[in-house]
Amino acid sequence: MAGNGVFAEILDGEVFKYYADGEWKKSSSGKSVAIINPTTRKTQYKVQACSQEEVNKVMDSAKSAQKLWAKTPLWKRAELLHKAAAILKEHKAPIAESLVKEIAKPAKDAVTEVVRSGDLVSYCAEEGVRILGEGKFLVSDSFPGNERTKYCLTSKIPLGVILAIPPFNYPVNLAVSKIAPALIAGNSIVLKPPTQGAVSALHMVHCFHLAGFPKGLINCVTGKGSEIGDFLTMHPGVNCISFTGGDTGIAISKKAGMIPLQMELGGKDACIVLEDADLDLVAGNIIKGGFSYSGQRCTAVKVVLVMESVADALVEKVKAKVAKLSVGAPENDCDITPVVSESSANFIEGLVMDAKEKGATFCQEYKREGNLIWPLLLDNVRPDMRIAWEEPFGPVLPLIRINSIEEGIHHCNASNFGLQGCVFTKDINKAIMIGDAMETGTVQINSAPARGPDHFPFQGIKDSGIGSQGITNSINMMTKIKTTVINLPSPSYTMG
Numbered sequence: 001m002a003g004n005g006v007f008a009e010i011l012d013g014e015v016f017k018y019y020a021d022g023e024w025k026k027s028s029s030g031k032s033v034a035i036i037n038p039t040t041r042k043t044q045y046k047v048q049a050c051s052q053e054e055v056n057k058v059m060d061s062a063k064s065a066q067k068l069w070a071k072t073p074l075w076k077r078a079e080l081l082h083k084a085a086a087i088l089k090e091h092k093a094p095i096a097e098s099l100v101k102e103i104a105k106p107a108k109d110a111v112t113e114v115v116r117s118g119d120l121v122s123y124c125a126e127e128g129v130r131i132l133g134e135g136k137f138l139v140s141d142s143f144p145g146n147e148r149t150k151y152c153l154t155s156k157i158p159l160g161v162i163l164a165i166p167p168f169n170y171p172v173n174l175a176v177s178k179i180a181p182a183l184i185a186g187n188s189i190v191l192k193p194p195t196q197g198a199v200s201a202l203h204m205v206h207c208f209h210l211a212g213f214p215k216g217l218i219n220c221v222t223g224k225g226s227e228i229g230d231f232l233t234m235h236p237g238v239n240c241i242s243f244t245g246g247d248t249g250i251a252i253s254k255k256a257g258m259i260p261l262q263m264e265l266g267g268k269d270a271c272i273v274l275e276d277a278d279l280d281l282v283a284g285n286i287i288k289g290g291f292s293y294s295g296q297r298c299t300a301v302k303v304v305l306v307m308e309s310v311a312d313a314l315v316e317k318v319k320a321k322v323a324k325l326s327v328g329a330p331e332n333d334c335d336i337t338p339v340v341s342e343s344s345a346n347f348i349e350g351l352v353m354d355a356k357e358k359g360a361t362f363c364q365e366y367k368r369e370g371n372l373i374w375p376l377l378l379d380n381v382r383p384d385m386r387i388a389w390e391e392p393f394g395p396v397l398p399l400i401r402i403n404s405i406e407e408g409i410h411h412c413n414a415s416n417f418g419l420q421g422c423v424f425t426k427d428i429n430k431a432i433m434i435g436d437a438m439e440t441g442t443v444q445i446n447s448a449p450a451r452g453p454d455h456f457p458f459q460g461i462k463d464s465g466i467g468s469q470g471i472t473n474s475i476n477m478m479t480k481i482k483t484t485v486i487n488l489p490s491p492s493y494t495m496g
């Protein structure tokens, strides 16, 4: 159970502690923040409401710890990461239980998230020793006018303190996807988990604590965004921000100083379906891509753009599959579970009502109980409807009928987002042409969008983000290049 066994020390009465300087602590604010269970809509957990003063202390210890960590051999950093990965997997049950309770993730998916996270940490350790163990050697005489009098050595050095802000939908996996690259590269971490998801994240952090990382290297502060959000992101002690979430990221990037940013801010992933597509394959991917975790994934299929000639057939196939989705509690491992909050459910409902007023065809009856929204496919959606452009982040999927490939590409590219997209066709040449024309960070051919496997590059363009993630890209992003130039008194040519 959460907060029990090896995790007992992270709980004080009914409030989970925050983690700083290698210790679990109570905030001197004496205040806590409630985490509402999306299913019961009652308080499930409480976490500390850290103060700005506590953030300052955390930044100081993260800075000192980083200096020592940067002098820790790479193999040793990797060894500790492997240890943390094993501990994380060993304790998957209580962490998954927290995911079920605080973000209503279906039980099996919650376990998968923890296991995937352990694998990510191990892969990162392995990749880190390879890519950080080598640099470049350049000689000066390749540039006009130079003799071979200079040897240039380049290596990758850490940035310092990384501020990691993961979203509610993957509070463990998208936290470790920032923590592990940061640590292997010699940085320290200040983690600000989402409130909904904070308890899962605190358990994950304890696994790193149990692995024996040095004091102050990993820190996790909880609290209200209104009190410590801007304070953290604008803190002079932060040397890099890695953020995944909504358009708060745009505000953060405007306020952050001259530091590297890694941002992933959602998407409106289009699924373009051509006349020759295998419609059973498409329907299966629309279900998986549009409705897994109730559509609360940035990479979810968020609009289907299907050629009119096959639209009826596709709609029938998708309807048949939607009818088979189980709807209910995450504990029962239902396919569709309550969305994360009441405000999120209200927002989704607003999009549905707008589509209704403007004449969309409801393939199922709209049904909602509390935060639980039944899966809904909206046919005949038109560009004047909000749902054609906005991200519901819920189990509601719009379908737009198109009459040409150009129309599909145009809709995809008119979005302010550009995360991923997919195209279904048996004609690989067309798939490549369409994929190249789609203004998105990734295009999937004949499969739904997805971030994983976690070592693949993952990036969005336009409002979908800054920079690229994936294990190798994140390690590189969390380092700087340092060069040392050896100046020779006279030219020297090997074998010359």
Ligand code: G3H
Residues within 6 Å of the ligand: 169, 170, 296, 297, 298, 299, 449, 450, 451, 452
């Ligand atoms: O929600 C944003 C995530 O990066 C999506 O990850 O494709 O593994 O669900 P996923």
